[in-house]
Amino acid sequence: MKMIFKLPLAAMALLAVVSCKDFKKGYEDGKAAAEKEAEDAVEEVKQEVMAQSIKFTMEPKSDSNVKGEVTFTEKNGTVKMVANLSGLTEGEHAIHIHQTADCSSADGKSTGGHWNPTNEPHGKWGADEGFHKGDIGNFVAAADGNAIKEFETDQWCIGCDDENKNIVGKAVIVHQGIDDFTSQPSGAAGARVSCTGIIQ
Incomplete structure (x- = not known):
């Protein structure tokens, strides 16, 4: 009788030990997964912060x-x-990156020519015939003189070591006229009507 009584107790004790181990393993796995998820979230926030x-x-x-x-x-x-x-005449205007962050002259010509580190001919961005790294192109101003121009590329960087991509130390110029994408070396876009130097 004693043996019959002890066997179930031993089995129950063994089952309790195994169940405890399984629970502990499941808890540790869950904890590790939660920590990994938290680390991923922190890394994502870091990447957002790293955006310059x-x-x-x-x-x-x-x-x-x-x-x-x-x-x-x-x-x-x-x-x-x-x-x-703002303050533009209605219609199309050219916008380029020029080689020097110097807007000191009244006509904006202190910025030099288009930024062209790869010594390409002037042209439309992406053209097979070549284009300057500063050849952003044209945009349209509304009747009230306001305009928004957006441009995105992986051919630029902000303060990196690649001088063929680094826009720091350059200038943004808005022109009175349009870029015809063919006239050399600047697209015959007319007077420089607005300027800013890109200095980090």
Whole structure:
């Protein structure tokens, strides 16, 4: 009788030990998964924080009233430019990155020519015939003189070591006219009516 009584107790004790181990393992697995999820969330926030953003004020040139702001944001290897402008004449205008962050001259020509680190001919962005790294292109101003130009590329960076991509130390120029994408070396876009230097 004693043996019959002890066997179930031993089995129950063994079952309790196994169940406890399973519970502990499940708890540890769940804890590890939760910690991994928390680490991933922190890393995602870090990446968001690491996105660089710089903003500059556009100032009028060539006796114009064209002003505004231009923002560059770099994230995951891509730079996005957003230019908010006012004081423009209605219609199309060109916008380019020029080689020198110097807006000191009244006509904006202190910025030099288009930024062209790879020595390509002037052209439309992405053209097989070639284009400057500063050849952003044209945009349209509304009847009230306001305009927004957005542009995004992986061919730029903010403050990296690649001089063929680094936009820091360059300038943004808005022109009175349109870029015809063929005239050399600048697209015959006319007077420089607004300028900002990209200095980090």
